Amino acid sequence: MAKPLQFDEAFSKAREGETEALGGLLETYRSYLRVLAASQISHRLGQRVSASDIVQDTMLAAHRDFGDFRGQSPEQFSAWLRVILSRNLFRAIERHMKADKRDVRREVSLDQVAGSVDSSAAGLANLLASDQSTASRIVSRGEETRRLVDLLVELPEHYQQVIMLRNFQNLRFDEVAQEMGRTATATRLLWLRALKKLRELYDAETPA
Known part of the structure; x- marks a missing residue:
């Protein structure tokens, strides 16, 4: 290709x-x-x-x-x-x-x-x-x-969802948790893991 x-x-x-x-x-x-x-x-x-x-x-x-x-x-x-x-x-x-x-x-x-x-x-x-x-x-x-967006859409679906709800729709963690059927604590941890993974992908492709 x-x-x-x-x-x-x-x-x-x-x-x-x-x-x-x-x-x-x-x-x-x-x-x-x-x-x-x-x-x-x-x-x-x-x-x-x-x-x-x-x-x-x-x-x-x-x-x-x-x-x-x-x-x-x-x-x-x-x-x-x-x-x-x-x-x-x-x-x-x-x-x-x-x-x-x-x-x-x-x-x-x-x-x-x-x-x-x-x-x-x-x-x-x-x-x-x-x-x-x-x-x-x-x-x-x-x-x-x-x-950065191309990397975002490479993330697992639940990572994409938590980032979209939290960062693009500006929902509170309790609101994101309700949307995703999780506890607020679990949702916050999921969000942090999603951002960490996105950062890793971004840094891996960014020249030093």
Whole structure:
């Protein structure tokens, strides 16, 4: 299997009109977008909407509208994808609120959804950061943030779940415990083990 192109090379080829390069570039962001979508869907829409469906719609829209993107860096590209993701999430929320005969304008706005998505994206750095410099480094490097997500989705499912509930949904440990059917003490220990494993994976792939 061919090694995936680095961002700069893939982006340059995509700008030249190579659809395969654009498809490959977008594919490297699938896990990143899925984690962000899942962090919003679980507490807004429950099981009624699939994160994978939202992400697929986002990928298709990004492929279609790539010519409108004016940025150059991985950070700008990530931010652009988050805007598209936020719009798709908002439309899904809007559809389901209307189905429940609720006034979406009184409960949520596109700006609120976008802000929540950006907050989750920024929170990725805080998963591992023991100091501000580490957090800043991860946030400022779009490819590094994406790599962190790729490592996150490699974790066992219960590790992923406890991190999502605690770090992305900001639930208290007793609330996470209730969701997972564990005691609060067991949940806290599970969370610490999950972060430790993620740190080990991250450090193993990070140049000294």
